[in-house]
Amino acid sequence: MGITIAVLPDPVTQKRIFGEMQWKQLEAIGTVVRNDLDGYPTPETLARFIRGADYAITSWGCSKLTTDILQQAPNLKAVFHAAGTVKGIVTPELWQRGIRVSSGNGPLGRGVAETALGLTIASLKNMWRLTQTTREGGWNAGKERISELYQITIGVIGAGKAGRHYMELLRCFEVSIVVYDPVLTTEQAKALGVTKLELDELLRLSDVVSIHAPSIPETYKMLNAAKFALMKDDAILINTARGSIVDEEALIKELQQGRLFACLDVTDPEPPAADSPLRSLPNCILTPHIAGAVNNGVRRLGQFAIDELSRMLSGGSLEGEVKEEQLAVLA
Known part of the structure; x- marks a missing residue:
């Protein structure tokens, strides 16, 4: 039958x-x-x-x-x-x-991870600012701020489907990968070829921080003013997970000071208000929730x-x- x-x-x-x-x-x-x-x-x-x-x-x-x-x-x-x-x-x-x-979180996570990698490379290369410079008639201004995916530290928050695939993609590069995930064991991290750290230490060490955590009560505004203060000057923050994980008011204050660079595919609320500073800050790249599958x-x-x-x-x-x-x- x-x-x-x-x-x-x-x-x-x-x-x-x-x-x-x-x-x-x-x-x-x-x-x-x-x-x-x-x-x-x-x-x-x-x-x-x-x-x-x-x-x-x-x-x-x-x-x-x-x-x-x-x-x-x-x-x-x-x-x-x-x-x-x-x-x-x-x-x-x-x-x-x-x-x-x-x-379908697995295949959806692959798209998220691929997007996060693209944002990582474009941000390290300073492509966003250089594109604007060349559009305005310039050429070399800003090249001194270019970095490569080479001998830097990438911090990954969340080792679910998307986070794991992002880490897998990063293994193609000579970088140190550190991860924060309370559910992940040290042995599992070792099997993934990465180092498990507590969140504060990850934020202090990382040149790029990519968020792949779930939206649960424990992660609500997990990245707040105190956490942003731990991050390196000129560190890059990428969020392709959920907007609620980030305290946006605190992030905006950091961005207005010019200390960090952010790539946000998600916000809270979504979409952000028409007059939200996230839409106009030169060190914030905002995309309309396109990371997963489109x-x-x-x-x-x-x-x-x-x-x-x-x-x-x-x-x-x-x-x-x-x-x-x-x-x-x-x-």
Whole structure:
């Protein structure tokens, strides 16, 4: 007897995460039931399209899979979330029923890490200021502030999917990599080829600090005035994680003094106010939350969900599996 796969996101989101190739892969695995109703799915819509499914694929816009919804799919074995955090869809009922959950944080983290590396290189090279100088008719002014990814220290805050991939990418360069993550053990850090430090020491030593921590109560405004004061003059701060991790008022004061350089892909609130100094400070690069997956990059998430389903059907482990006890420390 064949299996039924429920694809629960709305049609617009489906088009973002799946192309023709992905649909063919799914249809080769089993019967595909697609949500064809416009707009983010209501609980009633989810209950309708998950009915009788063996596996479900969710993404942005899907609400929590409550008891009423799950009762429609008594044989449901797994939910594959073709997006990042699963906190918006999971309920304790999933694990109580033995339903496995997989998150697309891995492929999403790859995009974040690649963006962070690009920001690292561009900032060290002083490309942002040099571009402005050349646009204004200059040429060499600012070259003396160029640094290379060579014999400097890169500090990584958070060793989740994005942080680990960023560190992996950095291993292509002759740099010292230090990491702060309370969950990471010294042995795990050693296996990654990096050095685990406490946050204050990391901030004191690092030429570049890249944030990859989750947004949880423990990380709220974790980088504040006292922490910024520890950082080197001309240090570079990169945030591709969550705006809430940074005390923006304190950061703005540091930037106004010209002591630090920041690349912010996320803010709190988001977007920042139209008159926010973050939009106009010359030593702040602001991008509109583009680090994770945009346009063609979103297909990584749909493909990952299909690959996870294939791994499960073949008896393999799920690369993105999320356990209930992990929720407190995940993004």
